[in-house]
Amino acid sequence: MLARSFPRIERWVRGELRFFLPFLCVGTGGFVIDASSLTLLVMLFAPQTVLHTLLLRCVGFSCGVLFTWFFNKNWTFRERPDGGSLLFYYPLMVAGALVNLGVFTACLVWLPLAARYPVVGVVVGTGAALFVNFASMRWIIFTKRS
Numbered sequence: 390m391l392a393r394s395f396p397r398i399e400r401w402v403r404g405e406l407r408f409f410l411p412f413l414c415v416g417t418g419g420f421v422i423d424a425s426s427l428t429l430l431v432m433l434f435a436p437q438t439v440l441h442t443l444l445l446r447c448v449g450f451s452c453g454v455l456f457t458w459f460f461n462k463n464w465t466f467r468e469r470p471d472g473g474s475l476l477f478y479y480p481l482m483v484a485g486a487l488v489n490l491g492v493f494t495a496c497l498v499w500l501p502l503a504a505r506y507p508v509v510g511v512v513v514g515t516g517a518a519l520f521v522n523f524a525s526m527r528w529i530i531f532t533k534r535s
Contacts, residue, residue: 405527411465412523415457416515423453424511431507439497442507446493449511454482466531473531481530485522489514 426449436442455475462473496503496510503510 408465408527409523412461412526415460415465416519416522418460419453419457420511420515422456423449423515424508425449426452427511428508439494439504442497443490443494446490446507446511450486450490454479454486461526461531466526469531473526478530481525482522485518485525488521489518492517 427446430445430448431442434441434445436445458473458475458478462478466473491514493503493507493510493514496513497507498504500509503513
């Protein structure tokens with residue numbers, strides 16, 4: 390019976406990869422937007438505290454979310470045009486954002502390298518939130534509605 394399950398599992402994995410691979414590409418672009426925005430803002434405003442850096446991170450993060458919303462809606466999940474309005478997308482990204490920003494903050498506080506180079510915290514936070522965001526998009530936001 391277990392041997393019969395493998396073809397189903399393989400089909401499921403292949404089916405998910407057609408969404409996950411474009412999701413990774415879009416997420417990479419979102420990461421570049423987020424990290425670049427943060428780096429530019431840190432250079433411009435030279436924050437002196439973790440709170441100031443967090444505020445700048447929120448701006449960069451929002452730029453990244455807008456980028457990923459547009460490209461996930463129009464490329465990754467384009468076959469599901471009835472889902473993914475920005476008003477629905479943004480609030481549901483809160484779980485991923487909380488994971489991302491929580492890990493980012495922990496890095497700023499506990500990793501001297503991240504305190505000096507906040508983009509290190511962006512990398513770690515983004516990696517931690519990857520699967521939360523994919524699950525939210527795949528099974529909640531861009532789901533066919535009847």
